[in-house]
Amino acid sequence: MGVINLFVSQKYVDLNVISANQALNIYLNKHKCTNLTRFVHWVIDIETDLDENTCLNKLTKGSYLLCNPNKEEVSCVLDLNCKDVVYVDVSSKLLIENKEFRYQLHSVSDLIVNSIEKRVVWGCKVDCIDPQERKAYVENELLGVKGVSSGLLMNPIYETYSFLN
Amino acid sequence: MTDVAIIQFPGSNCEYETLDAVQATGLSAEIISWNISEEDLSSFKAYILPGGFSFQDRVRAGVVSSRLPLMTYLGKAALAGKPILGICNGCQILAESGILPTQDDQEISMALAPNIVNNEHRGFVCDWVYVKIKSPENNIFTREFSENDVLPIQINHGEGNFKFKDKAFIDRSSFTKLVYCSEAGDIEYSYPVNPNGADLNIAGISNDIGNVLAIMPHPERGVSWYQIPRYLNHETSLNRRKNLLFEGPWKPFFVSLANYIKEN
Numbered sequence: 001m002g003v004i005n006l007f008v009s010q011k012y013v014d015l016n017v018i019s020a021n022q023a024l025n026i027y028l029n030k031h032k033c034t035n036l037t038r039f040v041h042w043v044i045d046i047e048t049d050l051d052e053n054t055c056l057n058k059l060t061k062g063s064y065l066l067c068n069p070n071k072e073e074v075s076c077v078l079d080l081n082c083k084d085v086v087y088v089d090v091s092s093k094l095l096i097e098n099k100e101f102r103y104q105l106h107s108v109s110d111l112i113v114n115s116i117e118k119r120v121v122w123g124c125k126v127d128c129i130d131p132q133e134r135k136a137y138v139e140n141e142l143l144g145v146k147g148v149s150s151g152l153l154m155n156p157i158y159e160t161y162s163f164l165n
Numbered sequence: 166m167t168d169v170a171i172i173q174f175p176g177s178n179c180e181y182e183t184l185d186a187v188q189a190t191g192l193s194a195e196i197i198s199w200n201i202s203e204e205d206l207s208s209f210k211a212y213i214l215p216g217g218f219s220f221q222d223r224v225r226a227g228v229v230s231s232r233l234p235l236m237t238y239l240g241k242a243a244l245a246g247k248p249i250l251g252i253c254n255g256c257q258i259l260a261e262s263g264i265l266p267t268q269d270d271q272e273i274s275m276a277l278a279p280n281i282v283n284n285e286h287r288g289f290v291c292d293w294v295y296v297k298i299k300s301p302e303n304n305i306f307t308r309e310f311s312e313n314d315v316l317p318i319q320i321n322h323g324e325g326n327f328k329f330k331d332k333a334f335i336d337r338s339s340f341t342k343l344v345y346c347s348e349a350g351d352i353e354y355s356y357p358v359n360p361n362g363a364d365l366n367i368a369g370i371s372n373d374i375g376n377v378l379a380i381m382p383h384p385e386r387g388v389s390w391y392q393i394p395r396y397l398n399h400e401t402s403l404n405r406r407k408n409l410l411f412e413g414p415w416k417p418f419f420v421s422l423a424n425y426i427k428e429n
Contacts, residue, residue, distance in 0.1 A: 019223040020223070023232045092278075094278060094281060096285065097284045098285070098286065101286075144273070146271075147263060147273060148263045152225075152232060155261070155276045157273060157328050
């Protein structure tokens with residue numbers, strides 16, 4: 001198998017999104033950002049010959065470790081086709097091995113998990129026609145790379161980011 | 166005019182014990198809401214951002230509060246020399262607001278990352294640890310202490326791991342720093358002396374002009390004798406066991422603030 005990506009989102013309401021939206025639109029006046037979505041992104045390196053769907057079932061059916069199906073939904077693929085939405089993947093720069101978590105996952109799925117990393121994907125809908133301008137807006141006004149008034153979606157001291165589309 | 170404003174954010178939960186700690190020094194204090202007007206806010210002589218989980222730690226601990234209009238005012242108050250203290254979640258809010266350790270630009274130069282021990286998530290930690298204070302004379306809140314003091318203090322956080330943009334600059338600076346140490350006062354950089362993986366063992370740090378302090382442990386939980394546990398291997402606990410402890414080791418922290426306010 002190799003690396004599997006799981007994208008977990010809230011089925012009903014995501015309070016992180018509500019507060020981020022409020023802070024960006026009301027306190028920081030980032031009015032071009034018209035909507036936000038948020039996904040917890042698990043990057044899991046698995047040692048197995050099984051296909052992606054079987055792995056997904058094994059990882060998520062036996063426990064709530066990665067996803068609580070009562071209130072969350074999970075997918076291996078993120079739909080990147082919304083043309084006015086910029087997807088940005090925020091990850092930690094800190095070295096975290098997650099040995100205990102890997103052991104827990106192994107005990108519920110019977111899969112050998114070589115590594116697991118938790119990231120957050122923000123889908124930022126930006127009111128702007130030019131795709132490059134949209135990306136620049138996210139980078140300069142929403143993420144917080146350049147300081148307090150330039151957003152809040154990542155902390156530049158211990159986090160980094162990459163665009164998915 | 167009330168001396169100290171204790172700012173209650175949605176999700177603060179340490180404001181009342183902070184109020185008690187301040188009032189125990191004879192200062193007047195009031196719990197005020199995060200959406201108070203700038204005019205009303207400016208009437209106070211000092212500000213404390215208490216511990217808790219403001220905005221449920223959504224997005225990141227302290228980040229939503231750090232973007233509130235109130236913080237713009239506190240940034241100006243910090244530059245004007247007014248005392249500002251952030252405890253635990255208040256410390257996280259100050260770090261995310263860029264007020265500390267210097268306010269030269271709008272950049273963020275320090276952060277509170279999740280607790281990490283030996284490359285593993287440590288999760289939420291609730292424990293008693295020890296700290297020493299480096300250059301205590303350089304901050305309003307620590308002037309009553311000496312560099313030799315080894316002080317027991319409670320920590321209560323999931324994200325208390327100080328990370329700095331320029332660690333070498335912080336290490337060389339003469340800013341007041343609270344550092345985790347052993348009960349003998351030795352600064353050991355590994356767990357359990359350093360409970361969360363913080364750079365340079367830092368538990369709290371002052372700004373460059375010495376009127377703002379961001380501290381992850383809870384000094385307000387060490388002001389009265391009955392707040393100190395009997396089981397620590399430290400003279401304060403020993404005194405507690407012998408009924409000889411009459412006030413907590415962190416009373417001088419708030420007395421320092423009271424003295425400053427009375428002098429100015």
